[in-house]
Amino acid sequence: MQRVRLSANQAPVHRLGDPQMTLSPRFRLAVIQSSLFSPSSSEMDASLSGEPLIPGLPDDVALNCLLRLPIQSHTACRAVCKRWHLLLGNKERFFSRRKEFGLKDPWLFVFAFHKCTGKIQWQVLDLTHFSWHTIPAMPCKDKVCPYGFRCVPREGTLFVCGGMVSDVDCPLDLVLKYEILKNRWTVMDNMITARSFFASGMIDGKLFVAGGTSANLFELDSAEVFDPVDGTWRGIASMGTNMASYDSTVLNGKLLVTEGWLWPFYVSPRGQVYDPVTDKWENMPVGLREGWTGSSVVVYGHLFVVAELVKMKLKVYYAGSDSWEAIDGPPLPEQICKPFSVSAHNHTIYVVGRNLSVALGQVSVINQDDAGDACGKKCRFSIRWRVVDAKESFSDLTPSSSQVLFG
Known part of the structure; x- marks a missing residue:
């Protein structure tokens, strides 16, 4: 989704509860109550x-x-x-016993919304039985822009941050945490800065967010980090340029952020790379940012992108030559229609398309001896796709984000 750059200056951010928000009273945090029977x-x-x-x-x-x-x-x-x-x-008891038995299965959590009403919901695909189920609704009841949120997984926990109130283009500093073990949402400490359409990533167990848009779509250059252990946010080095994020990922312990303008470029897209060790940002290599024309995942330690062009072929980035190449295999199956979201675990890429059809792509290394790229040679990859057809009841759902968690 292409966004328009309006200003290089940060505008004041309206937070929930400010006088400017009185005309949009519908946003509120729902009271989280468990209706499950919990015997002693x-x-x-x-x-x-x-x-x-x-x-x-x-x-x-x-x-x-x-x-x-x-x-x-x-x-x-x-x-x-x-x-x-x-x-x-009782879901909490069920998952506690699973943990005791050492059971841990992958689930694909899909943040979706109804294309007519805009109502948001979470649908979960059991990747063992290929059956769908739901989780409790997030504790917010406003009409929001689903694409403005950022969803980040961490060890059986899902963090949902930011977002934007649709009616007034007001960004949110909201932070929610879902725990599989307890099957419930918790409202966490707010971000320092309200933001939407921003970059995010988990590095060494800490959640990093950067850039994004503030009120009236003015862009931000600030960044911050959240420590789930003590539940606090602190500021980190600013990006040095005001920009919203089209896509972001974590590669080799660094946060990569791109504007991702769609080809053909009217302006050269910007990209930034953050190193948490030095707390510094640097410009992204030209080839990396100009070839990043799609949704990214990291597999085999390499950055892959499901391209939104060229029949949605999968391509991989080679840092040594600062270039991208299409990998062997067919393009994304035609059942998967845009807009789609992409996630991965181990050697499998999951692409969720409109109506929640899901394509599973098994990535293989062709030249096995060079899988680790230890000799400086390019790893060659191939992919095979299979499709989990959508349920009829999902015909009006569109994915905004998807993440793989284990429970």
Whole structure:
């Protein structure tokens, strides 16, 4: 999505509660309440001494089986008996027991919105059973611009930051945290600066944000970092230039930020690279920023982009020559329509398109001996795609962001 650069000067940012916000009262934080039945530990222990979980199986074996049930089936399965109800009727208990058994499966969290009403929602694809389920709604009830948020995963936790109130183009300093283990949202300390359409990335367990837009789409040059351990934000070095972010990623411990103007360029796109060790920004190499024409992921330690041109072929960046090359294999399957969001884990790239059709791309290294690029030679890659078709009920949904988490 191309954005217009309006000014190189930072404008005042209106925060929630300012007098300027009185004409848009709909934004509010929802009260987070759990409606799940949570029996006491003693009741649970007494229950476990009753009938077997599954007749004919030891309880540890039966529990191992039940903990692998897809979330989609929990509502029906907990009606089987009291013990199943106690296990499957409380998500916090269910995931706690999974953790005890060392179970950890990948899920694709998709931040989507209804294309007609604009209502936002989270849909989750179980990448083991390929079934969908939902999580509790985020504790905000305003009409917001879904693309203004930034969503960043960290060890079974999802952080959602910033955003923009649609009616007044007012950026938000909101920070929300979703925990798989507890299946709930928590409102965290606000960012220092309200921002939307900004860069973000997780480096060494800390969340970095930079740039973006303030009120009236004026661009920012400020940056800050959040430490999830103590829950506080602090400022870091400014970018040195005011810019909003089209895309960003973390590569080799550095935060890469690009404007990502669509080809053909009317102006040369800007790009910045932040090193948290030195707390300094530097200009992005020309080839890197001018070839970054799509959504990025990091696989095998290399930066890949699902290009929005050339039939949406996947391409990879080579730092040694500051150049991009298309990888072997077919383009993105035609079922995946723009706008789409891209994420990755291990050697698989996930592309979620309109109506939440999902393409899974398995990336392989062709010249295995050079997989680590240790000899200075270019790694050659190929990709194979498979598609998880969209559900009919998702026909009006559009993805804004997607992330892989384990639970």
